[in-house]
Amino acid sequence: MILEGGKILSSKLLAEKFKCTHEVAVYIVTIGSDLEKRVAELGVRDLYRSFILDNIGTYALRQVFEYMRKDFGPNNSERISKISPGVSTYWGIEQQKIIFDFLGKEKVRESVGVILNEHYVMVPKKSVSGVMGDTINLFHECQICEKNCEYRKAPFSGK
């Protein structure tokens, strides 16, 4: 996928899912680092609460994304799909760097406080990046992910 300015996101999955889409949004969203700090504090003395709070953080991050999705495609939000680097083998985690380069890593750090470490992992942890756009038929990354995961949104439908 060639972005405005010429940067290239290399993924067969992106190419296939967004092949009929002329407009996509490249995004980084986060709920910040406060919850993460609290999770770590609680983890020392109350693992159960720490676990619950961590899950609330994951849920909150998903809600932020849902809000963004409706904003991006108010008339067809049910067809707006997202794909994130590193979630499946179909798009490598190292491509996070292209997203940060495209959006401007300094701008991202100043505006939302997210940085990318040397392992291409975002800090704070409760952050997500990716590309979203109209895929005509809603696509969930869970459809190509075999993990046994409590956050699954769609059944595995094969590779």
Ligand code: SF4
């Ligand atoms: S099954 Fe879980 S890990 Fe896999 S894509 Fe879905 S939410 Fe992510």
